[in-house]
Amino acid sequence: MGDMNAPQETLWPAPFAGKPLNATVVVPGSKSLSNRYLILAALGHEPVRLAGLLRSRDTELMMDALRALGVRCEIDAATDTTVTVVPPADGRFRGNTKVFCGLAGTVMRFVPGLAMFADGPVDFDGDEQAYARPMKPVLDGLQQLGATIEYRGEEGRLPFTITPPAPDPATQETPSVVPIDSSGSSQFISGLLLIGSRVPGGLELHHTGEKTPSLPHIRMTVADLQGSGVDVQADEEARVWAVRPGAVQLPDAVTVEPDLSNAAPFLGAALIAGGTVRVPRWPETTTQPGGLLPGYLGHMGAKVSFPKENGIRYCEVTGDGHINGLGDFDLTAAGEIAPSLAAVLMFADKPTRMLGIGHLRGHETNRLEALVNEITRVGGRGEGAARRIGDHAGAC
Numbered sequence: 001m002g003d004m005n006a007p008q009e010t011l012w013p014a015p016f017a018g019k020p021l022n023a024t025v026v027v028p029g030s031k032s033l034s035n036r037y038l039i040l041a042a043l044g045h046e047p048v049r050l051a052g053l054l055r056s057r058d059t060e061l062m063m064d065a066l067r068a069l070g071v072r073c074e075i076d077a078a079t080d081t082t083v084t085v086v087p088p089a090d091g092r093f094r095g096n097t098k099v100f101c102g103l104a105g106t107v108m109r110f111v112p113g114l115a116m117f118a119d120g121p122v123d124f125d126g127d128e129q130a131y132a133r134p135m136k137p138v139l140d141g142l143q144q145l146g147a148t149i150e151y152r153g154e155e156g157r158l159p160f161t162i163t164p165p166a167p168d169p170a171t172q173e174t175p176s177v178v179p180i181d182s183s184g185s186s187q188f189i190s191g192l193l194l195i196g197s198r199v200p201g202g203l204e205l206h207h208t209g210e211k212t213p214s215l216p217h218i219r220m221t222v223a224d225l226q227g228s229g230v231d232v233q234a235d236e237e238a239r240v241w242a243v244r245p246g247a248v249q250l251p252d253a254v255t256v257e258p259d260l261s262n263a264a265p266f267l268g269a270a271l272i273a274g275g276t277v278r279v280p281r282w283p284e285t286t287t288q289p290g291g292l293l294p295g296y297l298g299h300m301g302a303k304v305s306f307p308k309e310n311g312i313r314y315c316e317v318t319g320d321g322h323i324n325g326l327g328d329f330d331l332t333a334a335g336e337i338a339p340s341l342a343a344v345l346m347f348a349d350k351p352t353r354m355l356g357i358g359h360l361r362g363h364e365t366n367r368l369e370a371l372v373n374e375i376t377r378v379g380g381r382g383e384g385a386a387r388r389i390g391d392h393a394g395a396c
Contacts, residue, residue, distance in 0.1 A: 020275030024314075025266040027279055029054040029081065029256035030288055032220060035062045035106040037256065039194050040228045041085035042071045042093075042114065043248040051082045052256040058104040065101070065111045069118060070094035095120020101158065103127045108158060109138050109187040113195035115162040116147055125159040133157065137180040137188040144178045145199060172201035175242065183209035189241065190221040196243025197230045207239040216333050220287035227251075257283050260290025263315065264340035267293065271302050271319035272347055282306060282315035289334035296334075296341060300324050300348070325350030332356030342371055 034054040039062075041048035053059060063073040063083070070093055076082035088094070095118035101108035108126060112135075115122040136156030139149050146165030153159055176199055182188040189207060196203035212218065215236065222241070225232045231244040263279045270277040283291070294304045294315055303318040325348035331338050335357040345352045357368065 017269075017273035017275075021270055021273050021277055022275055023266070024278045024280065025263070026281075027258045027260075027262045027266070028056075030259040030290075031056060031058055032106070032217060032259075032288065033224070033256050034059050035104075035110065036190075036194070036221060036224050037250065037254055038062050038066060038073070038083075038085060039110050039114070040224060040248060040250050042066050042069070042087050043195070043198065044087050044228070044250060045091060045247065046249060046252065047084055047086045048250045049082065049084050049253045050256060051079070051253065052258075053081050053083050054256065054259065055081060057102060058106065061100065061102045061104045061107045062111070065099045065107050066114075068094070068097045068099050069111075069114055069122070091117070093118040093122075095122055095164070098123045098125065101126035101130060103130050103133075105133065105185070105187055108133065108135060109185070109191040110194060112138060112142060112162055113191050116142060116145060116164050116195060117198060118162075118164050121161050121163040123159070123161050130158050134184050135160070137182050137184065138191045141178045141180045141188070141192045141205070145176055145203075168200065175199075175202035175204040175244075177204045177206065179206040179208050181209045182207045183211060183213065186212065186214040186217045189218050193218075193221050193225060193232065193241055193243060196232065196241075197225070197246045197248055199243075200245065202245040203241075203243045205241045205243070209239075212236070212239060214289065214333075214335060216287065216289040216292075223287045257281070257286060257288065260286065260288045260293060261334075261337045261340075263290065264293055264337045265343070267297060267302075267315065267317040268340055268344040270317045271297065271300055271323050271344055272321070274319050274321040276316060276318040278314045278316045280312050280314050282313050284313065289336055292334045293337060296337075297344075299326060300344065323348040326352045328353050328355060330355045339371055 029052040031054050035058065037050050041050065066073055070088045072086035074084045074086070093114055099111055099122060101124060103126065108124065108130060112124060131153060134156060135158065139156065139160065142162065143149055148163040150161040152161065178192065180188060189205060192203065192205055222232050222234050228248045228250045230246060230248055233242045258279065258281050266277050267279060297317055298304045301319065301322055301324045305316045307314050307316055323344060325345065329352050331354050338354055338357045342354065
């Protein structure tokens with residue numbers, strides 16, 4: 001966000017709707033799915049063509065990380081969003097290399113697992129801000145699986161070096177039991193599950209914390225593994241996931257769904273300004289947390305429908321400028337859309353208290369603090385939206 005005391009010409013001019021909206025907005029591919037598919041394609045044994053892949057800094061960092069490990073990621077110049085992933089022929093990743101994670105959580109928490117199957121040590125580093133992001137649970141899990149972790153800064157954070165365990169010719173018939181506390185991020189669980197079938201004997205992963213953040217993202221990982229031929233079972237009540245050993249292989253062609261969370265600012269605009277906004281290629285079923293967005297907007301007073309035109313399914317949201325406040329609003333299942341929903345709820349007819357989003361403090365920035373700051377800067381005060389969001393941050 002810019003400095004509010006900066007010269008006027010440097011500020012971004014906010015859009016103004018002079019009439020009810022009537023718009024169709026195409027959103028790019030899901031980042032969560034894009035980076036999971038890239039990892040799973042790299043773990044396979046045959047090339048995979050990914051269509052509709054998100055092109056962003058996070059996915060570029062992921063592809064660069066895979067290239068450093070000896071995986072080919074070939075971008076189709078004709079479409080720019082189609083990438084063919086070619087894994088190493090022998091299934092062994094390149095060691096004695098460096099991986100740069102930037103600020104991408106999926107890179108810093110998913111790629112270290114691949115280093116378990118490299119032929120030498122792998123150095124991991126990232127942006128300076130990334131040094132504040134927690135990594136210890138996933139790295140503790142890799143240590144339990146035999147990896148050696150050498151921290152080159154603060155323990156449990158970037159930068160670090162992973163030395164894979166020496167290959168063991170003996171056959172292990174029982175799964176490796178790995179307990180970790182993943183309370184800080186679901187990505188710690190996902191990062192270990194993604195490599196579980198390559199672990200000798202398989203993996204039995206136990207989450208030791210009382211609550212599991214962002215279960216929908218873990219379910220997404222489980223579904224993607226199952227779609228790659230992996231036998232994985234989840235006991236969410238016991239907080240245990242079991243992955244049997246076996247091959248990983250996505251279908252030879254995969255289409256990435258649109259990023260449904262990225263649709264939130266556009267669909268939400270229909271509630272604020274009135275009118276109708278449509279997003280095409282909305283899936284009938286999805287593992288994305290953003291799939292809950294239409295229901296949330298409906299509770300806020302929007303009219304939501306899913307028309308089909310020429311075989312394409314749309315999410316269509318219509319608003320009349322009136323927005324219902326939601327009281328206590330549990331966003332545990334979809335915290336990633338909390339910032340967009342908070343912006344919409346600034347205009348609601350009564351307070352909303354967002355719950356279950358405390359883990360947003362640990363992202364690339366403290367998103368809860370940023371929400372409080374920015375809502376205050378645009379005029380929230382007293383018992384208005386800024387104070388309520390502040391209370392939410394304490395209650396999460």
